[in-house]
Every structure is written in C-alpha cells, then in structure tokens.
Amino acid sequence: MSKHNEKSLHKQTLHKQTLSKKSPNNKELPQACQAINEFVIRFANTNGTGSASANNMFAKAILRMGIPVSAKNIFPSNIQGMPTWYEVRISEKNYLGRRGGDSELVVAMNSQSINDDINSVKVGGYLLYDATKALNSEQIRGDINYLGIPISAICLKEYSNPRQRQLFKNVIYVGALAALLDMDFAILKDLVKDQFKGKEKLITPNIYALELGYQYAKQQFICPLPIKVESRDLLNNRIMVDGNTATGLGAVYGGATVVGWYPITPSTSVIEKFASYCARLRIDPATGKKNYAIVQAEDELAAIGMAIGGGWNGARAFTATSGPGISLMAEFLGLAYFTEIPVVLVNVQRAGPSTGMPTRTQQSDVLCCAYASHGDTKQVLLFPQDPHECFELTAQAFDLADQLQTPVIIMSDLDLGMNDHLSTEFKWDDNKKYQLGKVLSTEQLDELEVYGRYLDTDGDGICYRTLAGTHADKGAYFNRGTSRNKFAAYTEKSADYIDNMERLTKKLTTASQLVPQPIIKQGKKIAKIGLIYYGTSSHAITETIDHLKEHGLSADTLRIRAFPFNGQLEHFISKHQEIFIIEQNRDAQMKSIIVNECQIDPNKLNSILHFDGLPITSRFIEQAILTHFEQQSSTQQAS
Amino acid sequence: MSKHNEKSLHKQTLHKQTLSKKSPNNKELPQACQAINEFVIRFANTNGTGSASANNMFAKAILRMGIPVSAKNIFPSNIQGMPTWYEVRISEKNYLGRRGGDSELVVAMNSQSINDDINSVKVGGYLLYDATKALNSEQIRGDINYLGIPISAICLKEYSNPRQRQLFKNVIYVGALAALLDMDFAILKDLVKDQFKGKEKLITPNIYALELGYQYAKQQFICPLPIKVESRDLLNNRIMVDGNTATGLGAVYGGATVVGWYPITPSTSVIEKFASYCARLRIDPATGKKNYAIVQAEDELAAIGMAIGGGWNGARAFTATSGPGISLMAEFLGLAYFTEIPVVLVNVQRAGPSTGMPTRTQQSDVLCCAYASHGDTKQVLLFPQDPHECFELTAQAFDLADQLQTPVIIMSDLDLGMNDHLSTEFKWDDNKKYQLGKVLSTEQLDELEVYGRYLDTDGDGICYRTLAGTHADKGAYFNRGTSRNKFAAYTEKSADYIDNMERLTKKLTTASQLVPQPIIKQGKKIAKIGLIYYGTSSHAITETIDHLKEHGLSADTLRIRAFPFNGQLEHFISKHQEIFIIEQNRDAQMKSIIVNECQIDPNKLNSILHFDGLPITSRFIEQAILTHFEQQSSTQQAS
Amino acid sequence: MSFQKSTFHHPRLKVNDLGLTYRDYEGALSTLCAGCGHDSITSAIIQACYELSIEPHKVAKMSGIGCSSKAPNYFMSKAHGFNSVHGRMPSVTTGANMANQALLYLAMSGDGDSASIGFGQFAHVVRRQLNMVYMVANNGVYGLTKGQLAATADKGVKNKAGEISLFNDIDLCSMALQLGASFVARSFSGDKKQLVPLLKAAMSHRGFAFIDIISPCVTFNNHPASTRSYDYVHDHITTAAVTDFIPIKTEITTDCNVGDCEDICLHDGSIMRIKKLDSEYDTRNAHKAIMDIEEHKKKGEILTGLLYFKPTASHFHEINNTCDTPLNQLTQDALCPGARILSGINDSFR
C-alpha cells in the first residue's frame, strides 16, 4: 500500500450514506469523482474464471446506450489463475484510445492483485470489491470510496454448483454496476438473451444473477454514484468488434480460399473467425461441400509455404501469424518476393523480441517485415487502424497481391486484433469486382506470339503470369527462387540479374501508387506541428489534438496506411516545421524506413516511442510533445 | 561474334613469326598488348574437369615469383559440365580488386562459351585455345592474337586413360603459359611436388605435362609474349589464401569447441576447414579424443540452436551459413539477443534474394542481419576485408560474444570466402588471453549476497551470467525468451520490460566501444571526398584512390569494420563535403543503417551500388564518382 | 543456365493416345553430371507420362532444392513447375493442391531435402494424405553442396571426402509406412523396367504415393565404400513385388501364376497388376513391410518394388470435403457473400 496509506478504519463501505467529505478515519476526503459518460472502469479478475464475457457484456451495454466506449483486455500469457484486467473507457467525447492513469472505478475481484488494484483507483474514485472477506487495514486508502459487496457469500448462498458459484460472481458485479452507474437494466437483459441464444436455459439464471447484484447495490448504496452513464445517440452506426474478426471476415469477402496457418497468440482468432464465417457463408449450397480449404500446418514455415503454393496456383491464399512466426517465414517471404507470387500475410504484432510478452501489444515488426528475408527485398505492408480497415484492407490486400504479384503483409497488432473497438461499420460494394491482376487466359495465350514470364510488357515492372493447366502448349514456365532471365530460364548472367532486380524496384514504385494512400488532416493554414502515425496509435490522436489545442498548439496529421510510400509523405514532412512520428516500438522503426526510403534528414523527425506493451495513450503523446517544446524553449533561452 | 568480326582468315596462330602489324587478313593490327607484371588472364573452362587446381597452380606460381596476384573463381551453381571462369590479375602496383573489362590473355578451353570468351579478349590481346579443332571464321577477330595449341590432340597422343586425357589438358596450358609469359619453370615444378606430397607417383606425369605445354609453346611461338612476368620481391610476407580457410582457422584459435552447421554454398568450407584444422590441432594427445564436437545439423534452425545451446552452457560455439540460412535463423537470433547468449555466426554472403545466384557474391544481408528477428533487436556485426581479418575478427568474435553476451555475426562474402586473396599473414600473440566476459565462478557466487541474472551492476548494460553446474545453491536461473525482471523471473510488468529493453540498448552502446574500430585514412588536409566502404570492396580502393588522383581528385577513406558504430563514422562524414558509400547491394543497405543509427541526412550520402554478383571493380567506383562530379558541374553550369 | 532443346518434330515419331510424341514430354537439357542417376529418373518419368498419355499441362512439377530438385526442369517443359526452397516442397505442394485438385502433382525431392531439413514437412504431408506422387532421389549424399552425408546414408559408410556416417540411417519408406502413406515403393534409377510401371501406378493412384528411388551420385557417392553406388546397388538389390500397368480398355491377359498376382482396378478404370516376386510378400501389411525392409537391410540387401498399397485410400480433399470445382476457379459470385449479408453481420456487432 505504497500510495495513500491510511491505517485506522471504521467503515469500509458507503452503505446507504451520502458520500461524506470525511474519510472513514475522519480525514478530509477529496472531492468524490463526478462524471457523466466520461470515465474509466477497470475490472481486475483472475483469468479462466469467466470474467471476460461478463465484462464484455458490461461494455456492450454501454454501447447499446448509445455512448462511445472502448475496452482493453490486459491478460496474461497463461490459461488460468493469473491476474487479468479489463479496462473500459466510456467517453462521449469519442476519446477511444486507452486513457491510462488511475481509474474512476475499479472492480477488484482478484485477491492476488488487489493491493495494486486498490492503488490504481483515482483519488476520489471508487473501489467495488468482494466484501465477503474484510479488507485489511493496509488496504484502506483514505482518499477513495469503498463499495463492498459480499459477492462470494451471495453466491455461496444462492448456488450449490461450484462452477456456478464462480461464474455468477461476475454477473453479480455487473448487476451492481447497473445500479451504481444508472445503466439501462433492460439492455443488460437483452444482452443476456442474445448471448444465450440457443441455450435458453441459461437466460433466467443469468438475469437472476444480474438482479442479485442490482438489488444489493440499490439497497445498500446511494445509487447512482456521482459517476454514471446517460443514454445518448452518439454511435453514428458504428459497430463494436475486434480487429481479428474483421480481418477474418475481410478475407472471406476478399475471396480467400486457401489457408495454411499455425496457432499463435494474438493471431489465432483471425483464422478461427475466417473458418467460422466460411462454415456459415462458404458451403456450396448444392453439394454441402466447402468452397475453401484450411489446413492447420505443422509450423509457420509450412503455413506460409501452403499460402504461397496456393497463390502460385491462382487461388487467393493467406496465412496469419505473430512475432516468432514472422521470423520463421522470412525465407519463404523472400521466395515469394523474388518469384513474384501473390500471397497475403496477416501479422498481428505482439511485444517482442523473441517470445517477449505474447499477450501485449506493439508495432515492432515494421522493419523486419518491410525488408523481410536476406538479400535485397522490399515487401508491401498495410497498416489498418481499426476493425473497419481490418476488413477493408484485408479484402483489398488480395487485390493488391494479385495485381502486384508479391506478398502483401497486413500489419495489425494485439490491441487492434484482440480488443473490441468502436468502428465504422463494414462496407461492401457489390459492383466492385476482384482485381485479379495480369493472368493470361487460354485465349490470350493463344493470341500471344512469345510468352516470357518476366517480360515487362507494360513498363510498370509487373509482368504477365500464367496458371498451370491453362493452355496445352503455351505459357508453362519453371518457377524458381534462383535468378532467371525474362523467359524464366535460369541465368547467372550479370545483366539479366540486374535487369530483373531493377524491374522489381520499379514494381515497388508502381505499388506505391496502388496501395491505400495516407490520410492527411490539415487545415487551410498549415500547422506548425505535423504528427505522423499509423495503426492503433490513431485511437489516441483526436484526444491529443484537442489537448494540444488547450496548450495553444495546433497540429496537422498524416496517418500512414501502407508501405511503399509515395510523395505525399515527403510533402507533408517538408511542409511542417516540427514533425513527430508516433510509434509503439523502441527503435523508431517506421522513422528508419521513412528516412531511408524518402531520403529525409532524420534530425527533422522527432520520435515518440511507446513500447511498454500496453496500447499507447494520448497522455503519453501530449507529454512527449510538450516536453519537446519546453526543452526547446529552455535551450533557446539559454543560448 | 558481335564485337570485332573479321571474316576471311589465313593464319590463325602466331606460329614462330614476329608479331606483325598486320592481321591475318592484312588489315592493320592494333598494337599488341604489352605489359610486365600488370595484366589479367582469364581461364575459361568447364566445371568438373579439374581445371581449378591447374589454374590455381598458375596463380600460385606468380605469387612465388614475388609478384602480387589476385584470382577470382567465377563458377556456376552446378557440379559438372557448365562454363566456369578463373580470372587472374597480376599487378605489381598491388591493385588486387577485380579489374573488370576485357583481358589481355584468355585461355579458352570451353567450347560452350568460346564465342563469349573470344569477345572478352582485349584489343591487341591474346587468345590461347585448343587448336585440335580449327576455329570457324566467325570466331576470328582481326584485332587480337591467336595462340592455337592442339591440346586435345597432344593428350590423345600422350595418354590412353580418358581421365588423364582430360586432366592433363589443364596442366599443358599452364606449361605453355610458363613459356609464353616467361614464368619460372622451377617454381611450377616445386608446386607440383608440393601439391602431390604423399602421392609421389603423380609428380612425374604432371611435370611431364607441364613440359609438353612448355616445349610446344617454345617451339611454335615467339616466347615470351609482349605481356609477361618478371620476378619481384613485392609480397612483404603476405600469404595467399581464401577467407573461409582463415575463418575456420580463426575459430580454432578463438577457442571454438561446439559447432552445429548445415551445408550451404559459399559457407560450407568455413566448417570443413575448421574441422580439418581441428583434426590436426585439437585431438587430445593423451587420449586421442576430440577437444571439440561438430554436428552436421538437420537444417539451419537446428544449426544455430545447437550453437546457442553450446553458448548458453559456456562453450565457444558457432555456426556458418549464407542467404537462406540467415533467414531461417532469424527466430533463434532474436532469442539469443533477448536472452543474452554469446554465439558466433559466420555469414558468407551470396547474391540474393531467395536462392538468387548462389555462386555469386554480394553484401546484401547487411540490413537483415543488423536487425535480425522480429521485435526491437540489434545485432553486432563484424566486416572482415581479407583473410587476415577473417582470421583475426573470427577469433575476436568469440571474445566479443562472451564479453557482450550476444550474437556476433561475421559478415564475409563469397568473394572473400571462396577466392584466394593476397593478405597479411595470420598473427597470434601467445600472451593474449581469451576474454570470457562476466561469468561468475563458484567462489564469486559464494561471496555474493544476491544474484540477479539481469542486474546491471556495472552500469554498462552487461550483467553477470552463471553456468549450469557451477554452484550447488546459487546462481541458477531459468533462461527464457519471454520478458523477465532483473532476477530472471517471468514478468509482464511494463516497467520491468522497459527497463530491460533500455538496458539492451545501453549494451549496444557499450558494444560500439568494444568492437573493432573503423580504419580511417586521411591526410593532414581533409580531402573533399570521403569514401566509406566495408568488406571486400576494400580491394578496389587503392586503385580507385590512385586513379582519382589522376583526375585531380583526392579522397580520404573510412572502412567500417563493425556495427554498432561509434562517433568516428559521424565525425568522418561531417568533415567531408562529398561522401560516397560503396556497397555491393541494390538497396544501399549500409547507408540505411548509417542514416538511421547516426542520424545523418541521407542527402549528404551518395551511394555507389554494385550488385551484379561479381566482385566490385575500381573502374565501377571511379566511373560513379566521376559521373557524379560531371553531373554536378553541369547542373552548376546550367543554373 | 538451361538450354531448350529444339522443338522440331520428326514427322514419323510415334505418338500416344493424345497424339503427343515422346519429345513432347521432354524438358530442358539436363545440367546434371553425366551419368547422374537423377537423369535416369527423369527419363523414366517422361516414359511413364508419355505412355499413360498424361496431358503435360495438367501436371504440376514440384521440388525443393538440390540436384534432384532441379530434375523437374528436365522433363515436360509444357508443364508448370515450382522449384521452391530447400526442404519445403511438401508445404508448397499442399497449398498448390488445395488451390487446384485437378492437376497431377509430380514432386521430386532429394534425401537431404526430405530426410533432413524437410523431414517435418515430409511427415506431415504423408499424414495429410495429399494426392500426389512424392519421389525422393536417394543418393545418400548432398550432391549440390558437394558430397556431405545425407541422413539416409547407411551407418558406417564413407562419403567421398572420407567422412564416416556415424548414425543409423533414416529409412524414408519405413517412415512413410509408419505415417500411413497409402502407396509406398522403393526403386532404383538404374532399373527402368521396374521404375516405369511403379511410376505409372503411383500417378494413377488417388492418394499419397511415395517412391524412394535409389539414384547414384556419380560424382560424390559412387565409390567402393558407398552403399549407394551403381555397383553396390546392382549387386544387392532384391525385389518383393512389382507392378504392371494396364490402361483402361485394354484386354487383360494373365501372365503370372495365380496367387502371386493381383489385379486392382483404380479409380479411373485402369488396372494395376501387382506381381509378387517373393510369394511370401504381403503388399497390404505396412508393418510387415517395415520389418521386411529392415531384415533385408541386415542381410546387406536392398528391398525394392511395391512395398505397400492401399487401393481404397482417401485423400486430403475427400477428408476436407472440398467442393469439386478447383478452388482457384471459383468466381467472385461463389466466394463473396455480398453487401446484404454484410449488413446482417454488422448488426451482430451492435
């Protein structure tokens, strides 16, 4: 109890009493936190106890009340029995990045971590805890409010089955929160019904558990608390979903049929979701047979090998992996780059290096993906910011891979992939046709006089490919990772080799025009500050801009959505006096690539690097920017 | 016969006639090439025919005449029957890089490639060919001199065994060259004797074959030719050896005992040489048992895994590989970086990407080795320039790995590894002791109160490690690729993680001071031009500097010998107006790293990129520099 | 470098049922060493395909890296080929087959490629019962990297450099049998009479077919101390059962004793005739096959021929229940659920 240690203790909980200005030991209590639709609740649980679905229900209830909400699951790399947290930010200002700092309300259900959890309550905030066992005096802070509910005792009394006793604890605190925060109880009931569709027997006991909590809170505490929610209509059609689900669905819409994969956190659910959508949407109605094939491979080398085999043979093929899997795929990524095979790879990044922190988020594979494999290689990368883009860029990735005949890597991360995000809904235009790129049909081959697999007929670095089985006499070639001439024959001739390598460079230039362009937000008057960021860092940016304004600083922004870059990035950098590149890694990896590819003086670029494994916060970014300017002005004063 | 095609033909060879000014068809002959100790001979053979040892004998004979010589073997990725070339540059000016361009003398023994080979003779130069079958008229150039020897016919007459008929062809042309170039025949005889030590029966027939060629030339041609050699004493104790032999020997001297490896060109001979030196020098005299263990692993993942296991357990362990193997080792390199295990990896680079050109040279794994593996990683790299440094830096790599507790990668290349180079002799100081780094002994552990594997006691980022079996009670820890705190316990705490990652950054700073420093050559007056290069590009540099002087340009040089860099590189760059970075890859990989690590404006750095798979030439570099200045002055004039 | 042979057809060359000549099944000129066993395998493949009247462009030639893995370049230039990376042919073939089950997958690997770096992928493609012909050109060494010992080299033998093989060999046929391959054979590149019908049977088999083909490396493993030299293999070969291949609509004649001869009707209607040379041999018993291989090995003999065959095997796509249209031919209509369904999905996230 390092923080606000208060020894003596009279009353632990705010039982039916007005929030007094006095703490239980008569010290002056700080102003109790007050907030409507703008606060953070942190749930501290033990993993494997079923808390995830209850916490999720809570977040979804806020959503259905029309209030913007974001949720971060902070879980351990183990299966059962270790501390896990779920942080829900409610923000009608639409600040949906992780806020960071202490929380207004902490639901502390894990005795292993409770001391830390108590310390994570904001001064004036609230601690909801299981009062079955009294807190010890060390655990009493004078500056927060305690909401004790004898949850275990209630469960012990109400349920006989040990599993139920465990599970319903979570539902009970959600019920209590409904009362404390003034949530719409009907919504919670609906959610229970939705959740147990098909298992109707479970609906009543769950609702009963909700009510147990609700009633207990109503009776024992003054409800609602000064922090509470109010229904709004602020969603604008947005949905709440995790990025991996969106990516899996994007692959279905993008026409993927061949998947090789190997399980690894946090990418596993990309494939699981793809598989379950396929099972629903991709069974041939006539025969009941599958319009797709998924193989759980023996490892990541085999997984990407299968995807490449599928891509070579003209199917839309992909795989998904994280950290160690990316390293293992390096050799094959070089093969696909050099043999020009379309293939899509989803990299849901986690905290490295090595096994690192497998259940934490980072953007630290940027460099190793951009230049994956030995030799001179460059890969095409896409950086989705939210589930909407996970869906859209994944579907588009298959077009790009086919058009460019090269691997396309989707750079997601654990935060995006595994956490629920409020996001623009998924969109699909039925008139849009798959771009299958330059593949010659039987008829086209018939008409052709000479076919050369690596003839750059169009001058864009992209050549025409053929598929096995297309034509009885023409177009066959021997695909190889060794160097070859324009007619795909093996060569060790320097001139042929150089010619091919330079064409591949040209192809990347073509790619820079085809890939999704950066999103630039810029006023008529160019601001002094330019913020460059990508992927999940974007969730912190609206908040950052607002707060910087409060400090009299205005900033334009550029969000990178793909590598290779085109001129827009250089232009943006050249137009701004102070550029900050925001990244979630230690080594400023994107900055390295920008400097290198755009020939930009690195001294022009300031890095803001957040790499502790948790999603970046606006506070962190603001702090870095303000410190930068403070230092600048102090050196200016000094000189 | 694209080049100097001359149709009609009277005489193909210069049989006992003075070199006339007229070509066989009475056209004016260009001046016949004249040179003493300063020319290039190119041997064109078929691989698998035993030419390599004959050609090598030729080069070594030049060496023993005290004349600087360099030899490049340009061989196909196949075992038998394909064209192969051997280029010998004789240069008493000590220009030992590949010269490039056409050769003064071509020995054309391969009918597959002979047309190209004829075209590769310099105007006024000489073609030595097998005249058993007459050349066709297409193959007659008016501007070169033909030296026809009926080699096959001689062999047919002299030998009955078909293998001998084949093998001795090569020896015969070497004998002929001895006469034509005025070589010391006694030296050739000695070389034969050295070569067949232990197989004495082969000496006489080989010498006989030499004499067959010698006598034929003496009788049929005016010997010596205007190009010829003269004995000198220009070697200064230098030796001629390939880099892989030196690396293997360096590992013996560096105390390596554990090797896991997997065959791959051009790294295989590193291990083969290590093994053969070990068999000679590392057998326990008392027991006849091996003081080392070498395992041919099942693949590169296993190879580096073994080396890491050995390094973890306190042995000096290494592996060697090339291109695809580097990609396959990425995951393990990240593990070794993050768990801080000493291990040495020899990367003999070849032309990528993918399988690429496995028998061609490149420096194109720089980027992927410096930042090997997913997540934020940085690896220590060493760049030897010649066999002397292969020996020295390899031995030192084991010290560095132990001192820094991290992988050390030796960045050799095919040119360095597989070609013979004239090089300073190997040196060893018996007083120098292995630097085993911070490893705690039983006694030290006894004295220690608390042991933490990752406590940065000395503030240099390097912590104290312990070895299994050292102490009954203290010092044991669980080595893991997951993040851990200072006491090696698993952690997902952000603060612990960051602390560790920042310490690793600090360790790299310490490394930058320990690694071999760059070699800077700089006059009192700082030159306008600064050339930065590394590895085998160095062989072209003396020549480049001399030639630039002829153009009125003076240049200082900095040769990079290791990554991470320290301040000297930045300083050199800042002091020079025009910086050129010379590399043998397409993507300016070293430049990227310099820009990124030293925060240098890339626009200050000009790249000279040679990546056709053959060793870089001074001509190429000069050309690039001169063109740069021409363009500069023309834009200046224009503006 | 690779050379194209002239494609001029002599008008009187014999043609097969498709009207194609033998030369239509050839590939680029081999760049392997003169006498390399792999070239004989190439020519056996050409003969088998020609005689079976396989459409060249309906074949996919797959390989890893090695001298053996170059071989697909030397047969059927009208077929697409994929020379992938070392040891990973099985995964690439799996993906290719997933995408298009209508092709015949002829895959060539080496013993280094399959028994060392690729052993994991080898095992798992067997397990998945991919419909393919998996050939290993077994020379006991790494040819392309100049003669290191392979894991298939017999314990105690020396390579050309004099290094001794210290460990027991990995017998890929035994492994394939143990892992459940439905067709397992061993043959010898020098014995076309045995090899060609085995190849035909393997190509006609629907399911995973494995053939380990002893294929001497003349350059690095043809010396007296080798057990993969031409001489050694010639002298120590013994055969359990061989196959004859009788195409559809051919009259079936009986040319062997009842009991030692079995006709099996394959899925396309052609007949595979198994002739037992050792009347004790049971081609339906995988375990006995493993033991027989080993017993012969103990006696210094190399057991070849058809070692095991399960005519009723199923293959990956059957097990996966994939639709009959090759996946690479499905159109956007079949693949994309469209906007209407998407709006329902959106609703599930509200």
Place this chain on the structure above:
Amino acid sequence: MSFQKSTFHHPRLKVNDLGLTYRDYEGALSTLCAGCGHDSITSAIIQACYELSIEPHKVAKMSGIGCSSKAPNYFMSKAHGFNSVHGRMPSVTTGANMANQALLYLAMSGDGDSASIGFGQFAHVVRRQLNMVYMVANNGVYGLTKGQLAATADKGVKNKAGEISLFNDIDLCSMALQLGASFVARSFSGDKKQLVPLLKAAMSHRGFAFIDIISPCVTFNNHPASTRSYDYVHDHITTAAVTDFIPIKTEITTDCNVGDCEDICLHDGSIMRIKKLDSEYDTRNAHKAIMDIEEHKKKGEILTGLLYFKPTASHFHEINNTCDTPLNQLTQDALCPGARILSGINDSFR
C-alpha cells in the same frame, strides 16, 4: 509471473543421501491450470530426482514453448533451465550437451512442440542418440494457444471447440522406436507409481531416453469426446512392462516371478528391474513394440510402461569420440594452438 516459494526448511523434513529435502527439488509455484496433468509430471520428476539423490545443480532443464514447456520452471529451482523457442528444444539441448556432457539433461516438450513444429528436430535428436531424458507431455491439444488439435490426437476425436481430428495421429513412441531410440516408454501423469520408476530408469540410462507421458489438459481436452481425458485414460490404460529402480549398494530382493522379471545393471552400478505385466511382452524388440502399440490402439487401449530398452546403447559423445573433460571446461592452453604453429600454417599459404 512466477512466484518463489519460501525456502525455509522444516528441521525434521526427511533428507536423501545428499542431505537434501524434497523441497530442495521444488521449483517456482506453478501457474498452470489447477488439475493440469503437467503438474503431476512435475511432481513425479521431483520425487524421482529426490529419491535418486541427483544433485540439482548438475541438472539442466530444457524445454520448448507451451504449457508443458513451462513445467521445468516448477521443479528444481537450483538447476539452470532453458525455455527456448517452439519446437527447437532438441537442437538447443544438443548444443548444451555438446558443451557439457557432465550434466543430466531433463527435457520437457509438448505434443505440439514435438510432433508438429519440432518433428524434424525430434527425429534427429533421436537419431543422434543424445544422452538425455526427452519427455513429452502428451495432451492431444495445444494447451497454451487454447485447445487446437495436436498431431498426436486420435483420428476422429473432437477438441473442446468441436473441431474433429481428421488425420491419423502421429505416435511419438512408435516414431522414437523406428528412429532407434534406446529407451522408450509411455506413461500417464495420473499414475505416479508407474511414472516415477520409469523416470528414474530413464535418468539413469546413458543414452537417449524417450518418455511420452499422457497428461490431460483439464481446460481444453478433458471432455467426454476426448481420448486424452482423465476418465478415458484411466479406463483404457494397459501396461506391458514396468520398471523398478534399485540404487547402487542396495540389497537386491526378488519380488517377482522368474521369467517375467529382469535385472539390468546400469553404467553407474544401480539396477533397473524390468517387471513384465504381460509375460508375452519383449522389451528388446522395437518392431514388436510398434506393433503392440498399434494393436492396443485398435482395441481402444493405451499401452503404457517400458516399451523398449537397449542397455548397451552408446550415445553421441561416445560416437563422436569427444574428450572426457566437458568442452566448456577446456582452457585456452588446450584449445589454442599458439603462434608457433600458426607460422607453419602461414607458410603453407606461400
């Protein structure tokens, strides 16, 4: 997170020959699921090591990645451990053993770790006969990544998510037998009585010892449709032969019928007693073992116990002829040939 247990020793705890208590063999508190089979393996290892009086710091604990691979953290904190990368424990152990043959290598892997991603390394470490104890905690699923089917899952079973195992399982004992392992056993984490003596025998064996330990995953593979659940294994287990372990200098008593009982003197002088429960069983016949495993499987039974043992096996260092001093203890004097020899070498390049 990992927790250190308090190291306070109760004065009256029993001690072994080294004067160490049971608790001296314990590790960090387990973070596995309550009831996970892997924790039982951990405690069997602790018991075996305690009873054998193994010096903890002379042990190296090796593992890959997975719930099972975490287990070494939960025993013997006084031993160094190396939790490496997924599927690559065998190579790291090989290197470690090459460097120091004086340690006892206790290696823990999972069925995902060994039968899928690590299958190649598994096969090759068996082949090299590394002196180690290779344990696989076989639960038929990938525990740590939440329940995907492993390649050891029986064909037809379902995982918790309802996915069916479509292919034949890979039986790691059969593979180890086929690849020439000198000690092969199967056991059950729930049967300490059988497991502890097997572990002791494996630890005392000089050579490669493999133990496949069925170890139910309570969270993802303990349901009725599983063949790796506690209930299923309990009901279907059958045992061929078990071992007793009799340390050096212990009087040997006869407690079993002649013929079904065999005493084998190990290299350190202790005795391993093999007791056959099935008197037909032959622990010296690897092929029969493979067939027996399969026959039992066909009957729905799981054959456990000591399946094969070759007491005279050699191991890697013997085969390699490595010097007796562990390589990591050789000094510069022994390793570095010095300047004089170097000058001779220089001369060879002139």
